[in-house]
Amino acid sequence: SPVVREKARVSPFLQSWAPLQRKLPRSLKRLYKTAAKFNLKFDALALSKDVKEELPIWFHNGASSDLRRHNNTRNADCLRENHGVIKVGDVTNLINRNYICHSRRRNCACTPCKDDRSQGCNAPYKCQEEAIKILDCLNEKWDPRKEIAPTNPDLLPDERDKNVQALAEKEVLTFDPKVIMNGPSVDGYRIFCEDTSDTPAHQMVALDDEGEPSDETIFVGNSHKVNQDGEHISSGGIWYGQGDERNRTVRVPMDLASKESGKTAAVLYAIQNSPREASLHFKLD
Structure with a gap:
């Protein structure tokens, strides 16, 4: 070396x-x-x-x-x-x-x-x-000489403040589409990484049928109980609207079950199965 x-x-x-x-x-x-x-x-x-x-x-x-x-x-x-x-x-x-x-x-x-x-x-x-x-x-x-201009705007400071308040009051959260890390550099560390890419991430805007930016409001529910054998059972639910085929119950593996894990699993499932460019609004139960 x-x-x-x-x-x-x-x-x-x-x-x-x-x-x-x-x-x-x-x-x-x-x-x-x-x-x-x-x-x-x-x-x-x-x-x-x-x-x-x-x-x-x-x-x-x-x-x-x-x-x-x-x-x-x-x-x-x-x-x-x-x-x-x-x-x-x-x-x-x-x-x-x-x-x-x-x-x-x-x-x-x-x-x-x-x-x-x-x-x-x-x-x-x-x-x-x-x-x-x-x-x-x-x-x-x-390369610091090459700036990235994301298509999706980042949340404004007042929108971030509203998210903090909405989380406390169980109201609608606005998904933050930001991909550019502004610091500190310690925030850039990740675990379970594969090979890193030297190509910067690029944001795109998902458009609906009318050519407008696509927004999704998703209602998230949570369920947790302990059965007669003392086993913890957790699940979460996502609901888009009446009769929507995307409505789903998400079960949590028993070894990961906890009071909040159902909600976490449901949000993760919704993110993974939504258009990558869509703006997501989660309403927590």
């Missing part, structure tokens, strides 16, 4: 390196094995520019194999040691500076190059060009 400089190490879950488990404390070794067992990964559907820039640039999990040629070069060492480049945002800040009267010379008189030389960099223009090459290694989903 390639050498990973100390300053390049941020997190094995965000980068393409793994720690030597025999050198880890017992508690960290157990934690790391558990994460591997349940396939923990950073796997957000799509990321905002701010989140992309918070991720480590070296050994980036979302980069092409070309990044391997840049992780440990002389310029890479200079970028880490003299320019303080650790995150993706550090790279974008470096290349977006105001390079007025810049030239590809070691003694370039532009202000950014003067500043870099004062920090110990012998050839600022080479580090700037290396930074661009490194950023170009990032795949579309992870």
Whole structure:
């Protein structure tokens, strides 16, 4: 495996390196094995520019194999040691500076190059060009220069507040169609992951027969009881309307039965069996 400089190490879950488990404390070794067992990964559907820039640039999990040629070069060492480049945002800040009267010379008189030389960099223009090459290694989903414009609008702040109140009062909830993660980056971790995709998720709007955005209001019921043998039995129901063939009772496996699991199973079933682009409104019993 390639050498990973100390300053390049941020997190094995965000980068393409793994720690030597025999050198880890017992508690960290157990934690790391558990994460591997349940396939923990950073796997957000799509990321905002701010989140992309918070991720480590070296050994980036979302980069092409070309990044391997840049992780440990002389310029890479200079970028880490003299320019303080650790995150993706550090790279974008470096290349977006105001390079007025810049030239590809070691003694370039532009202000950014003067500043870099004062920090110990012998050839600022080479580090700037290396930074661009490194950023170009990032795949579309992870590149902060490529913004995602979702078709479905996210919920407005007042709509989110109404959802909190509606949940407490058992009223209609407005489904949040947002796929872009705005932060913090810790929200991007998932378990039971398969291979992550480097293509950002794209939202589409489902249209009804009249060409209008499709909305669904779904009523959700819950049932839970303990039989004479002491076994917990749970189920949930979804109801779209009188005589609707989509109305359904969803039974919960006995080992997962609880007071609220029927409702959870019913909502999950409704989501899985509705058009992916539809706006869903759940009314809880």
